[in-house]
Amino acid sequence: MGVNLTHSMQDYLKTIYMLTADHTRVPTTRIAQTLNVQPASVTSMIKKLADCHLVDHQSYHGVALTESGRSAALEMIRHHRLLETYLSTALGYDWADVHEEADRLEHYISEEFEDRIASLLGNPLYDPHGDPIPGRDGVLPPTPRLCLLDVPAPATVVIRRVDSSQRDALVFLSTRGITIGATCTVVQKASSYVVIDLAPTSKTIRLPNAIGQRIFVDRV
């Protein structure tokens, strides 16, 4: 039973994990949309995962991960985020390009490979987008959640995380020098945009809300 997970099983587990961050059950259709497959395909994979005790499936009422399903998902997320960090730090990839490569390789690296890149990187806690990297023990560092748009106007913040789900936004940000760890001052808040001064150059940047929404910070 469930020791050897196929590439597909791992993708489903990872997706279910992501979609159940709020600890509720996730409906079939949601998984289908995310993985770009038909709902019928999801149902049949869910059955297989349930047979392996990786998910809890209640017919017509969605699915949730079991403890072992959660572990398997976190293992895959660890691979993904370590790979992204490695591709960025050691191989010079742009942060907009790491996802695609990591999403394939995550299924095929060995535990030795995982350990070696983790160790070379100094066992990092966050990936290039600021997403937390689960430890080998499955413990997840805290996710930066304070949104740039929720910071009142005159305030200095450090950029801790960006939403990495849209490549365009990542390119927009890196083009303007906005990266994880950068310090900036929020100088003006309008209804549809926010203006920041980016340290150390004090370059002034106007960010549309659609972008500001995707940036998470710590106040200094």
Added chain:
Amino acid sequence: MGVNLTHSMQDYLKTIYMLTADHTRVPTTRIAQTLNVQPASVTSMIKKLADCHLVDHQSYHGVALTESGRSAALEMIRHHRLLETYLSTALGYDWADVHEEADRLEHYISEEFEDRIASLLGNPLYDPHGDPIPGRDGVLPPTPRLCLLDVPAPATVVIRRVDSSQRDALVFLSTRGITIGATCTVVQKASSYVVIDLAPTSKTIRLPNAIGQRIFVDRV
């Protein structure tokens, strides 16, 4: 048609390439043994490869690569040997451990990944076992072919390549400090073994013919 090759198709092409180094056709059974599958499975895969014009199959008379089959095989061998070199050089893998990891990853790295590790390694011509790495253009550097056992007794040589097909032999050699690029002097040749002095320490090592057979050198 043959643009997108599956993992399996790539493994078959690589295997056929390896088994046709002598430019003859290779029989079905030989491929089956190498890939640990049944001859019937080889026949059905060969048909598919022939449909894609990657191999030339004459029923009951074996198979050979076409030009495009050869290119695809060399592309996979380039991935494999670059990965082995990278795992060894950048991640500190032992040369006995690189094969297994590279054999999986070779199918899943992108051309960008290939280019980046090649460039970081300084576009190496040989992998950690001394096997030649095909260029992006498919050109293969020369394979060191002078066997240690064929060198007359008092002679100084540089170790250029070892047969990497048996893990045990690789462990045996690295345990004794024998690596690619090492210089040694052949001091005695007996019928069942050869004695060498390994520079720079002048450590004397007696190698059984079964091992010596697997070492290829350049005379100095």
Added chain:
DNA sequence: GGTTAATTTTAGAGATGTCTAAATTCGTAG
């Protein structure tokens, strides 16, 4: 509470890559 629309599951099929068992072909030994 019954009807209806959306969601979900079931049923059946195709693609891929493997297997076993049976049939075919080849080459050689008598």
Added chain:
DNA sequence: CTACGAATTTAGACATCTCTAAAATTAACC
């Protein structure tokens, strides 16, 4: 030159993961 044994292919099956189309279930509205 024929018959035999080995190699190879064919035939039919199974596992995996996907699809489309049809049936079943749910939930919500009147």
